[in-house]
Structures are given as structure tokens and as C-alpha cells.
Amino acid sequence: AxxxxxxxxxxxxxxxxxxxxxxxxxxxxxxxxxxxxxxxxxxxxxxxxxxxxxxxxxxxxxxxxxxxxxxxxxxxxxxxxxxxxxxxxxxxxxxxxxxxxxxxxxxxxxxxxxxxxxxxxxxxxxxxxxxxxxxxxxxxxxxxxxxxxxxxxxxDTLPDKTFTVVFNDMKTNNLTTAPDFTAKLGERVEFIVIAHGNLFHTFHIHGHRWADNRTGTLTNPDDQSRIIDTKTTGPAESFGFQIIAGE
CATH class of the missing domain: 2.60.40.420 (Cupredoxins -  blue copper proteins)
Structure with a gap:
């Protein structure tokens, strides 16, 4: 690096x-x-x-x-x-x-x-x-x-931390709650989202947006990538992006 x-x-x-x-x-x-x-x-x-x-x-x-x-x-x-x-x-x-x-x-x-x-x-x-x-x-x-x-x-810019989120079919009875994803203000955080099972899911992060491209970041001021805060994903799909915590 x-x-x-x-x-x-x-x-x-x-x-x-x-x-x-x-x-x-x-x-x-x-x-x-x-x-x-x-x-x-x-x-x-x-x-x-x-x-x-x-x-x-x-x-x-x-x-x-x-x-x-x-x-x-x-x-x-x-x-x-x-x-x-x-x-x-x-x-x-x-x-x-x-x-x-x-x-x-x-x-x-x-x-x-x-x-x-x-x-x-x-x-x-x-x-x-x-x-x-x-x-x-x-x-x-x-x-x-x-x-x-x-x-x-x-x-490619490397993240300060990476979180993996997987949507899958599973039994939830008597299971503990899902883990919290925590980051410090200003940290570069990478999310990897994977979908399994038979259903489509919508991934959303409150208060943050990212570019709908390969890295989730804009390459220059004229980059025309669509900016989103929600993405729908289906079985066998995966995507990822980086955001700055609190930005």
C-alpha cells in the first residue's frame, strides 16, 4: 500500500x-x-x-x-x-x-x-x-x-474498516440481536453487501450517500455516477462501497 x-x-x-x-x-x-x-x-x-x-x-x-x-x-x-x-x-x-x-x-x-x-x-x-x-x-x-x-x-483507496452484511434465509428464534456497526467520525468505512436465499432486499444507511459505481466514490468533480442512499439486491448478487462516517 x-x-x-x-x-x-x-x-x-x-x-x-x-x-x-x-x-x-x-x-x-x-x-x-x-x-x-x-x-x-x-x-x-x-x-x-x-x-x-x-x-x-x-x-x-x-x-x-x-x-x-x-x-x-x-x-x-x-x-x-x-x-x-x-x-x-x-x-x-x-x-x-x-x-x-x-x-x-x-x-x-x-x-x-x-x-x-x-x-x-x-x-x-x-x-x-x-x-x-x-x-x-x-x-x-x-x-x-x-x-x-x-x-x-x-x-484504489483503502478503507479504515470493512463491514460485511449478508442477507440470507435463516431462523431467528432465540438468536441474539444483530451486531452494531460502529465507526469514528471521519473514518473511511467500507460495506460489502451479499444476498443469498430467495428474496430481494433493500440496503439503506441513514444519513449517508454513495456513488452507484465500482467503488462507491466519485473519481472527479465531473463524475456523473448516480448518487444513492438505498440499493436493492437479489439472490447471488453482491456490491460494495465506501463512505466517510458522519459525512
Missing amino acids: TAEPAGKTTRKTAGEPGEVRRITLYVDKFPDGQMGYGLEPGKPTIPGPLIEMIEGETLEIELVNNTDVTASLHVHGVDYETSSDGTRMNDSVVQPGGRYVYTWRTHAPITRADGTIAPGSAGYWHYHDHVVGTDHGTGGILLGLYGPLVVRRTG
């Missing part, structure tokens, strides 16, 4: 991509039968951990399945071979007690031969299981096997 020169408000930005990184992700069960991904064995979370990439890099993810059911890892928004699809159709799944390496690749925007632009991978995406419960993995998603992925472009 880089920062602006002295004398200006410090702004951290995404650096240059590396070539290949490798992480290990674990699938574990909670005592109540729910499931989650985690960066350490026996420490799953719902949603799963935030995974960040920079356009142009490759990420190899070794998925270790510590449960008694077959599980997998499927991703949205980035490039991969069919062997990293995470479905039964091509046997890219992980048996109980097993492990498997998934490879995700990203690329910057490309100018086609006809002069049009092919979009890059930068954006707010998500990953999830695609096999628990049914061949489509709807059981795994209901149990908690999902998480956020952010692909940043070199030079």
Missing part, C-alpha cells in the same frame, strides 16, 4: 499485484450444526473471512475439510478453470478429512481488437459452498458457508 505525500490527508491505496499468493481455508462445524469457513482450524466464522486480491494477481486457496460431509469452494467475479469451480459436475469438491487447492486469477481491463473495453476483475464479490445439502450447495449456504471477496485495482 502507498500513502499521499506529507502535507495532504493521508490516504492509503492498494499497491501493485504480486504474482501468486497462497492461503489455507478451513471448513468446520459449529456445535449447533451450522458450518463456516475460517483461516485457522476449529475457528469458523459466519460470514467467512474477508479475502482481498489486487487485479493481476493469482490466489491459490487450499481448502481443508474438517467436517463429516463433502464441501467445496465456489467464487464469483474472478477467473478460474473448471477444476476450481467447486461443483460435483467436475469433481472439484473436498471429501470429509480431505483437502483441495482452488486457483483464482484476476486481470485488469483489456482493450479488445475492436476498441471496446473488456472489464477487469476489480469489484465486490463473494464465495460460497456449492455442494452441501444438494448438488447446488443450497444447504451449505443456509448453514453459513459463504464469505466476501474484494478485488482492488492498483491505486
Whole structure:
């Protein structure tokens, strides 16, 4: 990451991509039968951990399945071979007690031969299981096997903190209240919003607005991006944005 020169408000930005990184992700069960991904064995979370990439890099993810059911890892928004699809159709799944390496690749925007632009991978995406419960993995998603992925472009402004919000079908009886999202005045806050289940939802933040584009921020005074404070999202969709707390 880089920062602006002295004398200006410090702004951290995404650096240059590396070539290949490798992480290990674990699938574990909670005592109540729910499931989650985690960066350490026996420490799953719902949603799963935030995974960040920079356009142009490759990420190899070794998925270790510590449960008694077959599980997998499927991703949205980035490039991969069919062997990293995470479905039964091509046997890219992980048996109980097993492990498997998934490879995700990203690329910057490309100018086609006809002069049009092919979009890059930068954006707010998500990953999830695609096999628990049914061949489509709807059981795994209901149990908690999902998480956020952010692909940043070199030079993108980095947030001070990130919150992930997931809409999903679930039982709420006897559950604790949802967590509060807290930030200090002036902090740059990033929201990643993911929708699962069968319903459409409307996401809204009181007292704040953002640009309806890739980052949620205006790039210059003449940026014509629509400014919104509410966004509707449906099953399998995801989006994200940054705001300044209290602005």
C-alpha cells in the first residue's frame, strides 16, 4: 500500500499485484450444526473471512475439510478453470478429512481488437459452498458457508474498516440481536453487501450517500455516477462501497 505525500490527508491505496499468493481455508462445524469457513482450524466464522486480491494477481486457496460431509469452494467475479469451480459436475469438491487447492486469477481491463473495453476483475464479490445439502450447495449456504471477496485495482483507496452484511434465509428464534456497526467520525468505512436465499432486499444507511459505481466514490468533480442512499439486491448478487462516517 502507498500513502499521499506529507502535507495532504493521508490516504492509503492498494499497491501493485504480486504474482501468486497462497492461503489455507478451513471448513468446520459449529456445535449447533451450522458450518463456516475460517483461516485457522476449529475457528469458523459466519460470514467467512474477508479475502482481498489486487487485479493481476493469482490466489491459490487450499481448502481443508474438517467436517463429516463433502464441501467445496465456489467464487464469483474472478477467473478460474473448471477444476476450481467447486461443483460435483467436475469433481472439484473436498471429501470429509480431505483437502483441495482452488486457483483464482484476476486481470485488469483489456482493450479488445475492436476498441471496446473488456472489464477487469476489480469489484465486490463473494464465495460460497456449492455442494452441501444438494448438488447446488443450497444447504451449505443456509448453514453459513459463504464469505466476501474484494478485488482492488492498483491505486484504489483503502478503507479504515470493512463491514460485511449478508442477507440470507435463516431462523431467528432465540438468536441474539444483530451486531452494531460502529465507526469514528471521519473514518473511511467500507460495506460489502451479499444476498443469498430467495428474496430481494433493500440496503439503506441513514444519513449517508454513495456513488452507484465500482467503488462507491466519485473519481472527479465531473463524475456523473448516480448518487444513492438505498440499493436493492437479489439472490447471488453482491456490491460494495465506501463512505466517510458522519459525512
